[in-house]
Amino acid sequence: MNKIEAIDVNFFYGKFHALKDINMQIEERTVVAFIGPSGCGKSTFLRLFNRMNDLIPDTHLHGQILIDNQDIYQKGVAVDELRKSVGMVFQRPNPFPKSIFENVAYGLRVNGVKDESFIRQRVEETLKGAALWDEVKDKLKQSAFALSGGQQQRLCIARAMAISPSILLMDEPASALDPISTAKVEELIRQLKKDYTVIIVTHNMQQAARVSDKTAYFYLGEMIEYGETKRIFTNPEKESTQRYITGRFG
Amino acid sequence: MRKPFERIIERLFACSGYITSVVIILIVVFLFREAFGLFKSPAVEEGYTIALNKNNKVSEDQFHAQTLKLVFDSEITNWSKLGGKDEEILLFRLDDITNYYSEDELGSDLENVPVCINRLVDSMPGIIAFIPKLYVASNFKGRLIEDVAITPADFLAGKEWYPTSTPSAQFGLLPLITGTLWVSLFAILFALPFGLAVSIYMAEIAPMKIRNIMKPMIELLAGIPSVVYGFFGLVVIVPFIQKIFHLPVGESGLAGSLVLAIMALPTIITVSEDAIRNCPRSMREASLALGASHWQTINRVVLPHSFSGITSAIVLGIGRAIGETMAVLMVTGNAAVIPTSLLEPLRTIPATIAAELGEAPAGGAHYQALFMLGVVLFFITLTINLAVERITKQQKS
Structure with a gap:
């Protein structure tokens, strides 16, 4: 069953045509990687799924984006509700200026959860899910800024998971991390597949190959190729894809 | 050619830094020096003094700016309040002298004023007199309260700011x-x-x-x-x-x-x-x-x-x-x-x-x-x- 469907998506920043006629289906509980050179539109496309681009003035979208067969750009869609079911992890770790505990609890609190014992339980679960619990269980009250970059990023993943979204969007989640932290985050992404539909934007092709089931290659606002990761990396149909993944891109 | 030039510029910048710091410090030092003279200034108006009867044993510490004001405003009327004998306080300012002596007694050029004041202070046990130092006779028999300076307490805890008040200006913060x-x-x-x-x-x-x-x-x-x-x-x-x-x-x-x-x-x-x-x-x-x-x-x-x-x-x-x-x-x-x-x-x-x-x-x-x-x-x-x-x-x- 398709979790996400993009139909004839065109996106504009002012007059700039950033995404051109993109059609894509993403199945439930898979990891999809978006790859492509900088400025190709992959992050822009990712940010359409939780309507993050709404925050940028003077942008507009033609076409449809369906999540669970609902057009999320239809009039009357509550954006905050949508964002509860579509979590997002950003390129740089961006914890709030709060304690570790409150960072994870934030999503629950803003959504009106008052039951403290439930919040405590959920924080523990998600921190365990993000493989961070053992490292922080004794310092939940400390500021999140005291954590290392890799820990902060896993905290941000835990934060996104705490409100139980069904989709997780990850915008280059490991680009600011060292190799060990990256390995931990990648391992986590493979785990997440069991419960979530994960879309990950990455510059690192090995990473895409390691974690994803399907890969989409973007170039200059167009989706050049989309298919099984193994096939994209071993036997791409398009020459442009071939050149990019072998690093002969120029 | 460039190196010495750069060095001169650097020195100039350093100089500006030092000059600024020194000026700031000088201003603060000046401020403090002028200010702390206050606690050496007499509590009684310049050129005047406070005189008591020689039998009045009230301690000199009692005569600071605030109490002097209270006494001369008739808010304190008995010496017992200041730790002295149970005796009415009698205020005396120079103007009051005509209540006690006629113009003849004072002399046509007021040359007898010091003598009169001397006699008056000596004869009245409860008196407190606020008089110019000029009129203190050389054989003065009363007790002079001198060298009473304004105290930090007068300044910090003073409830009145009244710089022109006599006999004692009030500098209450x-x-x-x-x-x-x-x-x-x-x-x-x-x-x-x-x-x-x-x-x-x-x-x-x-x-x-x-x-x-x-x-x-x-x-x-x-x-x-x-x-x-x-x-x-x-x-x-x-x-x-x-x-x-x-x-x-x-x-x-x-x-x-x-x-x-x-x-x-x-x-x-x-x-x-x-x-x-x-x-x-x-x-x-x-x-x-x-x-x-x-x-x-x-x-x-x-x-x-x-x-x-x-x-x-x-x-x-x-x-x-x-x-x-x-x-x-x-x-x-x-x-x-x-x-x-x-x-x-x-x-x-x-x-x-x-x-x-x-x-x-x-x-x-x-x-x-x-x-x-x-x-x-x-x-x-x-x-x-x-x-x-x-x-x-x-x-x-």
């Missing part, structure tokens, strides 16, 4: 410092909610176009000379307050607070708006991506993140309010009394310095007292600055 804190406190109470609201509106809610018009306008407010604010306050706010509250005079703490609030607004708005805008976009996005509404994001993420910036905005505002002179001087009515309500006239420390320095003879007690006020002001602002630094540091760690 309390009415002035309470006046200063009172207007500043209310100025901030008025300016803070309003300023914060405006800065949140400009940083978070207003469309770019409106913000681009508003921000320069508010910054323009900061460039208006304070005397213009004072004038505005005097002509508009003061009569308005007088009318609304049916007061005999509109000059009041409230007028001062309002003018100061208007003056502190641009500082508060621009500094806190910058702090709010400095909150990284990634943090806002993180909050919105978790399903938080715009308002929740402002309230729970943006404002806590800009807490230290907003704090410094508040403190800069307070600093502006406490140090402001001209505008306050014009609208507060300049009554040096401890304020009990916002609708009464009061007087602040800077306004006192500005108003009185011109009429205080250099080097005199009054002049030194004004410098002491400067020292107090210096410490207030220093404390505020240190507090801010502390808060911002805590926030960062």
Whole structure:
């Protein structure tokens, strides 16, 4: 069953045509990687799924984006509700200026959860899910800024998971991390597949190959190729894809 | 050729740094030196002295500025209050001499005055006389209270600021410092909610176009000379307050607070708006991506993140309010009394310095007292600055 469907998506920043006629289906509980050179539109496309681009003035979208067969750009869609079911992890770790505990609890609190014992339980679960619990269980009250970059990023993943979204969007989640932290985050992404539909934007092709089931290659606002990761990396149909993944891109 | 040139430039820059630091230190040293002379100045007016009957055993420590004032205002009427015998206090000023002696006895050129005073003080056990030193006879039989200096307690705990009072000028800090804190406190109470609201509106809610018009306008407010604010306050706010509250005079703490609030607004708005805008976009996005509404994001993420910036905005505002002179001087009515309500006239420390320095003879007690006020002001602002630094540091760690 398709979790996400993009139909004839065109996106504009002012007059700039950033995404051109993109059609894509993403199945439930898979990891999809978006790859492509900088400025190709992959992050822009990712940010359409939780309507993050709404925050940028003077942008507009033609076409449809369906999540669970609902057009999320239809009039009357509550954006905050949508964002509860579509979590997002950003390129740089961006914890709030709060304690570790409150960072994870934030999503629950803003959504009106008052039951403290439930919040405590959920924080523990998600921190365990993000493989961070053992490292922080004794310092939940400390500021999140005291954590290392890799820990902060896993905290941000835990934060996104705490409100139980069904989709997780990850915008280059490991680009600011060292190799060990990256390995931990990648391992986590493979785990997440069991419960979530994960879309990950990455510059690192090995990473895409390691974690994803399907890969989409973007170039200059167009989706050049989309298919099984193994096939994209071993036997791409398009020459442009071939050149990019072998690093002969120029 | 380039190296020596660069070195000269570097030296010049270093010199500027040293000169600035030295000038600042010199100013502070000057301030303190002038101020601390106050505690060596006599509590009794220059050229005068206090004389008692020789059998009066009240300790010399009792005769400091505040008690002298109370005695000569007839608020203390019995020596027992000052630890002496149970005896009525008899006040004697030079003018009173005609009550005791006829003009003939005093002599046509008043040449017998010292003798008369000597006799009078010797014969009246309860007397306290405030007389010019000139008229103290060489064989004076009474007890002279000399070398009584103004004490720190007179200054810090004095409830009256009355520099022209005789026999002892009153340099009490309390009415002035309470006046200063009172207007500043209310100025901030008025300016803070309003300023914060405006800065949140400009940083978070207003469309770019409106913000681009508003921000320069508010910054323009900061460039208006304070005397213009004072004038505005005097002509508009003061009569308005007088009318609304049916007061005999509109000059009041409230007028001062309002003018100061208007003056502190641009500082508060621009500094806190910058702090709010400095909150990284990634943090806002993180909050919105978790399903938080715009308002929740402002309230729970943006404002806590800009807490230290907003704090410094508040403190800069307070600093502006406490140090402001001209505008306050014009609208507060300049009554040096401890304020009990916002609708009464009061007087602040800077306004006192500005108003009185011109009429205080250099080097005199009054002049030194004004410098002491400067020292107090210096410490207030220093404390505020240190507090801010502390808060911002805590926030960062």
